[in-house]
Amino acid sequence: MSKSNTITVFEYERLNVGEKGFNQYHFNALVKFNDLHGGKYFTIGFNKITFKSYVGVLQVGSKVIEILPKADDRFSGEQSRSKWQSALLRMLQMAGYIKLNETDSASQSITKRNLLDIYLYAFIKEVERLTHLGLVKKYHQNIGNEKVLKGRLLLSKHIQHNLVHKERFYTEHIVYDFNNKYNNILKTALKIVENCSSDISIKQTVSQQLIYFTDIDSWRGSVSELDKLNFDRKTEQYQDAISLAKLIIGNYCPDFSAGNQHILAFLFDMNKLFENYIFKCLKKYENSLPELNLSVRRQSKQKFWGDKTIRPDIIISYQTKEKALNNFVVDTKWKVIDEDTPSDNDLKQMFVYNFQFKAHKSFLFYPKTNQSNKGITHYEISEFAKDINHGCELYFAELFDEKENLNDKFAYDFILNNILYGLP
Structure with a gap:
């Protein structure tokens, strides 16, 4: 993502339409995104947005808006931006909001990315790890038209669908395969990343990973259901990937306007982040x-x-x-x-x-x-x-x-x- 396509602001800063490449399409998309989340992210004015206490990054179409913490005015310009970019990433790591190993943290490929790409990169690395280990299989109930009779015949549905097609059977049966909710969630998040990311290397890696999900359905549940997901011995290795996938799915808003201004956001309440960061530091x-x-x-x-x-x-x-x-x-x-x-x-x-x-x-x-x-x-x-x-x-x-x-x-x-x- 080029710097010319990135807008950097700080907490409580105001952004007007016409400034820094922020146009009316971006404004309209953010207004609808904010409304969808109960108005908690921004204060909306006439052709202007004032940011609140949420920091992080959001992408509107191809435009990335980076919102950084601001606790003092001792630095300005690029010096302040660089300082708080690094500080925010470190706070998120320390507070447990993102998991990067020491090699990742120190690598130039990470430090040169914006926060959005860092999150997407972390998610893809987790998916790569899971596909390398082997995606988990689960038992689940399958209902549908089959060419062979297996399980229980649903007579009313069978008559409804197969009055002409005598060779088929509408059945209910248990299957053991990869098409379960854990993999469904990962596939949906991967498709969102493929659709949103402007980073060619990320898009290529996602395309390669989606091959492993060819026969897996996308997630059809609600966002609230993601918080109720339980992990057992077989799926505990999915926790980090699912945690990132929840952020991607929960903060994705597709095609808000005719300009294809989809939004993908990773935003964190700075008050809560500071609390978690201080706790982890003292706990250390x-x-x-x-x-x-x-x-x-x-x-x-x-x-x-x-x-x-x-x-x-x-x-x-x-x-x-x-x-x-x-x-x-x-x-x-x-x-x-x-x-x-x-x-x-x-x-x-x-x-x-x-x-x-x-x-x-x-x-x-x-x-x-x-x-x-x-x-x-x-x-x-x-x-x-x-x-x-x-x-x-x-x-x-x-x-x-x-x-x-x-x-x-x-x-x-x-x-x-x-x-x-x-x-x-």
């Missing part, structure tokens, strides 16, 4: 202080008023030498604030978390731009709970190293400074 260093029995975990929802529930992003627990159990609450916030200006709602939220999850300290966890970490500020002690001394800290994580590459060293520093050196 969970065993860095074995003497404290450190635990980094997600917290399930808990009721706190009627049927209403609350759920912090991350709970960190550790034990001191006295075997006292301590909890920290971490709530990630993908936004830029001044070091002294959290929102009242965020502070009230952390106040409740401290009580509900028995934490004496909680963290509002932000990406760092030019702020400094000042330590904990305690909530005022109330008459109702005089013996409970607890507080909240605004923590600004430096996500990049000195070369402006995404780096998870902040997670180790956070654990070291706030647990080992911050023991009560």
Whole structure:
């Protein structure tokens, strides 16, 4: 995909018709795509689209629109684009949204591709692996007209269809073959990639892989059914490929307009991505202080008023030498604030978390731009709970190293400074 055919924007940026090669056909297709998804991706204005908190890439016809994260204004132009392209891919990998091995990650063929092609490439590699191992066979029920009698004859259907064709039998029988829902899903995703991708090498590889699916039907179920798919011992090897196929099928909208403006999108809520990324980074260093029995975990929802529930992003627990159990609450916030200006709602939220999850300290966890970490500020002690001394800290994580590459060293520093050196 040539650079001239790619539009790069950042979160919350506005794109007008007539800018950067974005025309009325592209606009109309994106409006319908947005409507199909409940308006969650863009804010629509008169001949303009304002992007929300979703990042990633989408293809409208042959035009690729790349939406990158934006947490600071220290860089601009190509420097900013290159920095956040690399950071987004790394975040997606670390958070488990895309699986690439180290060889793939380092290869020039990957780093030169846009995010859409990287996802398609990852999917094709998974399909290649499965066809090399051998596609799975499954038992399934087959109903139809056959030249030989096998299974159970469906008499009413047989009479309806074969009053003239006496040589046929309308039957219901069990078959064991490759034509099952797992392979159906892969074939449908492959056909979408073949239809959408502008990368010649991807299209050629897909054509080669489709040969293995010649006698396999396409998926005819709804997108919602894909989330209910179960895996057993024979199909567990399909999980990565199916996960990518679900994204392809669920985010494909064919032929929205006369200009063949089909859309294929891989879009991710940056707030959720940041939460998952921070969790995986902290989890990586969970065993860095074995003497404290450190635990980094997600917290399930808990009721706190009627049927209403609350759920912090991350709970960190550790034990001191006295075997006292301590909890920290971490709530990630993908936004830029001044070091002294959290929102009242965020502070009230952390106040409740401290009580509900028995934490004496909680963290509002932000990406760092030019702020400094000042330590904990305690909530005022109330008459109702005089013996409970607890507080909240605004923590600004430096996500990049000195070369402006995404780096998870902040997670180790956070654990070291706030647990080992911050023991009560």
